[in-house]
Amino acid sequence: MDLQGEDLISIADLSEPAIHHILREAKALVPAARGEESLDLLKGRILATLFFEASTRTRLSFESAMQRLGGGVLGFGLVEGSSVTKGETLADTVKMVEAYADAIVLRHPQEGAARLAAEFSTKPVINAGDGAGQHPTQTLLDLFTIWDEKGTLEGNQVVLLGDLKYGRTVHSLAYALALLGSDLTMVAPPTLRMPKEILERVEEFGGKPEETESLSEAIQAADVLYVTRIQKERFPDAQEYQRVAGSYRIDLRVLRDAKKDLIILHPLPRVTEIAPEVDRTPHALYFRQAFNGVPIRMALLNLILGGVA
Amino acid sequence: MALKVLRILGIGEEVSSTVSAVMHVPSGKQKWKDIVKVEDRELSPREVDKIALLAPEATINIIRNYAVAEKYRVKIPEVARGILRCGNPSCITNGNEPLESEFLVRSHDPLRLDCKYCERELGDVAAHLL
Ligand SMILES: [Zn+2]
Numbered sequence: 221m222d223l224q225g226e227d228l229i230s231i232a233d234l235s236e237p238a239i240h241h242i243l244r245e246a247k248a249l250v251p252a253a254r255g256e257e258s259l260d261l262l263k264g265r266i267l268a269t270l271f272f273e274a275s276t277r278t279r280l281s282f283e284s285a286m287q288r289l290g291g292g293v294l295g296f297g298l299v300e301g302s303s304v305t306k307g308e309t310l311a312d313t314v315k316m317v318e319a320y321a322d323a324i325v326l327r328h329p330q331e332g333a334a335r336l337a338a339e340f341s342t343k344p345v346i347n348a349g350d351g352a353g354q355h356p357t358q359t360l361l362d363l364f365t366i367w368d369e370k371g372t373l374e375g376n377q378v379v380l381l382g383d384l385k386y387g388r389t390v391h392s393l394a395y396a397l398a399l400l401g402s403d404l405t406m407v408a409p410p411t412l413r414m415p416k417e418i419l420e421r422v423e424e425f426g427g428k429p430e431e432t433e434s435l436s437e438a439i440q441a442a443d444v445l446y447v448t449r450i451q452k453e454r455f456p457d458a459q460e461y462q463r464v465a466g467s468y469r470i471d472l473r474v475l476r477d478a479k480k481d482l483i484i485l486h487p488l489p490r491v492t493e494i495a496p497e498v499d500r501t502p503h504a505l506y507f508r509q510a511f512n513g514v515p516i517r518m519a520l521l522n523l524i525l526g527g528v529a
Numbered sequence: 530m531a532l533k534v535l536r537i538l539g540i541g542e543e544v545s546s547t548v549s550a551v552m553h554v555p556s557g558k559q560k561w562k563d564i565v566k567v568e569d570r571e572l573s574p575r576e577v578d579k580i581a582l583l584a585p586e587a588t589i590n591i592i593r594n595y596a597v598a599e600k601y602r603v604k605i606p607e608v609a610r611g612i613l614r615c616g617n618p619s620c621i622t623n624g625n626e627p628l629e630s631e632f633l634v635r636s637h638d639p640l641r642l643d644c645k646y647c648e649r650e651l652g653d654v655a656a657h658l659l
Contacts, residue, residue, distance in 0.1 A: 332646025
């Protein structure tokens with residue numbers, strides 16, 4: 221459970237106790253994440269954020285987390301024009317960057333990039349998304365949001381909705397929720413169903429996910445509704461996209477039969493999946509979910525960099 | 530199968546020693562087998578691993594001085610290092626990074642391998658042998 225000096229590449233790297241440990245630490249750090257307390261647990265430590273593709277949300281959240289802990293940040297931003305675009309290997313870039321920092325946060329368009337970086341770096345590497353691959357801190361903040369609101373991750377009825385085929389974030393989340401004892405229902409159009417190999421892994425934890433195309437049926441028993449974006453590019457024609465997107469849109473009418481304490485999550489940014497009218501209901505947790513990226517990343521950085529507790 | 534094994538061994542049209550291949554021979558345990566006999570040739574561990582991935586039922590006989598000196602069934606390795614290419618075009622191992630591919634064998638029967646880097650399952654093993 222000791223994460224000091226460890227990499228975080230994939231959510232599967234974390235055991236169940238380790239995940240709970242991170243969630244509890246994150247909870248304790250919420251006031252500092254809000255700026256209500258000031259901390260210097262990581263004073264004098266430096267985090268390098270190495271982003272080979274833009275992701276403002278993730279990057280700001282990591283930088284905010286490090287600075288809230290009293291540490292410093294070296295941002296590399298988009299690497300246009302630097303040696304990286306001139307064909308330097310990621311392995312070489314990582315070996316250069318580790319000389320200037322105590323840990324590296326990496327976002328990269330190619331799958332497996334973070335695993336590679338971790339092999340070439342003697343400093344801890346945190347994966348902030350590798351293409352269509354893993355994005356473990358997103359999964360952790362999703363788990364944190366559910367756990368914080370529901371008090372537990374066990375026994376919740378969680379509905380995963382939308383594009384369950386291509387979105388790897390939702391694959392990692394399904395895996396982690398099953399590991400932690402949630403019951404899953406997958407709601408997706410036939411062409412965007414969760415791949416069999418992911419369902420198999422979920423079942424390895426004793427979960428027996430249900431699959432349906434009907435949102436109205438699934439929503440009645442749901443404690444948590446996790447909405448993902450359905451991308452236009454996934455459909456051969458615009459009409460089919462409109463039809464599918466329309467049938468999975470969350471608005472007040474859809475929520476009529478929902479439990480009072482249903483919570484709705486969305487990794488953001490949303491397009492039309494959730495009507496703005498839902499924002500004003502107590503179901504809407506997606507903005508808090510976005511904030512939760514800060515305490516969860518604070519907890520991780522503090523554990524990995526071994527800040528004083 | 531015989532032809533695939535010959536390809537793994539890099540044996541093409543030009544050979545410097547005697548190579549014999551017999552295909553579709555009736556066999557007790559399995560219904561049929563192929564036999565490949567190559568003279569004056571030792572197998573590297575990587576070649577053995579490749580054969581094991583392609584033909585997990587294969588038996589290797591090493592013949593010295595006209596007698597079988599060693600005979601063993603191939604064993605599927607736990608980790609296949611540097612002998613397969615990842616089938617995912619977006620995988621970092623398909624770029625120019627200084628590393629060897631690595632696959633973790635998740636199950637033997639059916640044979641299933643996951644790329645250590647992108648974590649995706651390799652579809653057609655034979656088609657991705659290096
Ligand atoms: Zn791969």
